[in-house]
Amino acid sequence: MRYLLGTLAAILLAAAATGLICFRLNSEPALHAAAEKRDAMQWLRDDFHLSPEQFTAVRELHAAYAGTCSEHCRMIQSASQVRAALAATRSTDPAAVAAAERRVQELRAVCESAIATHVRQVAALMTPADGQRYLSLVLPKIADFDHTAVPDLRLNHQP
Amino acid sequence: MKHSPDKLTEALHRWKVAPPADPNFRPEVWQRIRERTRISWPSYLRAHSAAWSLVAALALGAAAYTGHVAAESRARADREALVVTYLVDLDPRVQALLRTGAP
Numbered sequence: 001m002r003y004l005l006g007t008l009a010a011i012l013l014a015a016a017a018t019g020l021i022c023f024r025l026n027s028e029p030a031l032h033a034a035a036e037k038r039d040a041m042q043w044l045r046d047d048f049h050l051s052p053e054q055f056t057a058v059r060e061l062h063a064a065y066a067g068t069c070s071e072h073c074r075m076i077q078s079a080s081q082v083r084a085a086l087a088a089t090r091s092t093d094p095a096a097v098a099a100a101e102r103r104v105q106e107l108r109a110v111c112e113s114a115i116a117t118h119v120r121q122v123a124a125l126m127t128p129a130d131g132q133r134y135l136s137l138v139l140p141k142i143a144d145f146d147h148t149a150v151p152d153l154r155l156n157h158q159p
Numbered sequence: 160m161k162h163s164p165d166k167l168t169e170a171l172h173r174w175k176v177a178p179p180a181d182p183n184f185r186p187e188v189w190q191r192i193r194e195r196t197r198i199s200w201p202s203y204l205r206a207h208s209a210a211w212s213l214v215a216a217l218a219l220g221a222a223a224y225t226g227h228v229a230a231e232s233r234a235r236a237d238r239e240a241l242v243v244t245y246l247v248d249l250d251p252r253v254q255a256l257l258r259t260g261a262p
Contacts (some may be wrong), residue, residue: 141242
């Protein structure tokens with residue numbers, strides 16, 4: 001009985017060590033560090049193996065896109081406010097309500113197209129395999145975001 | 160010198176052996192029995208090598224698989240969170256949503 005328990009304990013100990021080693025060998029510490037810091041640029045650099053030149057080019061693309069993004073954001077906000085105001089007053093003009101809704105949807109479609117173009121430009125800066133992987137991660141989410149509510153606010157860089 | 164068989168039988172009947180009592184006799188017998196049955200851990204393992212090898216292979220295999228799956232799962236969750244973080248910065252729809260709360 002003593003040997004049985006001792007052998008069992010030794011095997012369990014070895015199994016725990018094996019599990020831990022396999023976890024360490026298969027984990028991606030750089031990815032985890034980026035996720036903990038919520039640093040998307042670090043993630044792009046590490047996960048998609050960007051060289052310093054590629055990384056600089058991606059940063060420049062993002063900086064250039066930021067203006068477009070702000071402008072789209074402002075227009076969507078403005079159109080959403082018009083729509084909300086019409087809804088709040090219970091407008092008797094269905095055409096105005098429909099037009100406001102259409103305007104919001106048009107702006108959102110334009111915006112989705114602009115982001116997709118932007119991420120394709122970013123992907124073009126990567127190696128073909130990494131670019132493909134990047135697009136397969138990002139493009140479905142862009143489509144999803146249009147149909148979801150506010151994403152988890154903790155992800156909005158709030159500590 | 161010759162004895163008659165009757166006398167010999169009679170002498171044998173009269174003969175009595177009275178050995179001194181040994182108080183350690185019983186404990187010593189048990190001690191010897193225990194020594195014969197005592198087995199070392201390596202001997203135990205050799206005797207049950209097939210069963211323990213199977214148990215060890217299963218346990219180590221399951222642990223390795225669990226470690227691998229746990230690492231992959233964490234990487235997937237990290238990547239998912241980073242994509243969302245990235246797109247929150249990039250997507251004006253989400254930013255408008257965050258500012259106005261209206262879809």
